[in-house]
């Protein structure tokens with residue numbers, strides 16, 4: 001199967017660009033599924049029901065999130081009824097919504113799990129405790145044809161460790177949250193596609209997607225009253241990876257995708 005994963009959508013411009021491009025990507029890149037992290041899609045903080053609907057209507061198959069999932073309260077009732085919008089599976093027991101799902105697409109069945117790491121992140125259950133559960137539920141070829149784990153986290157070491165813990169058991173482990181793409185995309189030795197962070201989809205003339213002047217002031221003058229951070233309004237770049245798997249569900253390739261804005265060159269070289 002061939003699946004596109006897009007990194008953290010930050011704000012309206014990135015959202016509009018992603019929604020406009022999804023159908024084109026599906027045909028041009030011959031994709032079987034599209035998975036998108038949307039935890040910053042609503043003004044940089046959280047996601048709303050109508051934004052999720054817009055992504056599904058545009059062609060997204062599963063949406064993942066992270067620590068900002070509850071920033072917009074109205075998402076609580078929506079996620080409780082959805083099997084395609086995920087929150088990290090290691091949030092405390094009783095948290096609304098699913099952290100792992102299996103959905104059907106034309107070419108087969110895809111399993112997606114969303115976890116949040118523990119180092120330098122808001123409190124959640126130990127992420128490594130969820131590894132056996134993922135392996136058990138998303139068995140390649142018997143339960144699913146393709147599986148992807150969105151590892152939402154700050155520390156690259158911890159994300160790499162999750163990658164190796166799942167190597168050979170899932171199709172792909174992709175990192176999100178830092179909003180900066182890493183250049184370590186690779187197929188691990190047992191066949192799992194891996195990248196520490198796919199990068200955000202947003203304006204890269206910014207500090208991780210937010211207006212750089214306000215963000216800079218916070219660092220330079222930490223004792224001054226903080227102004228509200230706004231999403232940077234420049235031209236967005238879509239960042240993600242295209243993963244292609246074999247009939248055994250393990251990966252043959254992982255290719256970075258970067259379209260628009262300051263980082264555009266990569267997609268031109270790799271995909272067209």
Ligand code: FE2
Pocket residue numbers: 039066067068152177
């Ligand atoms: Fe995050």
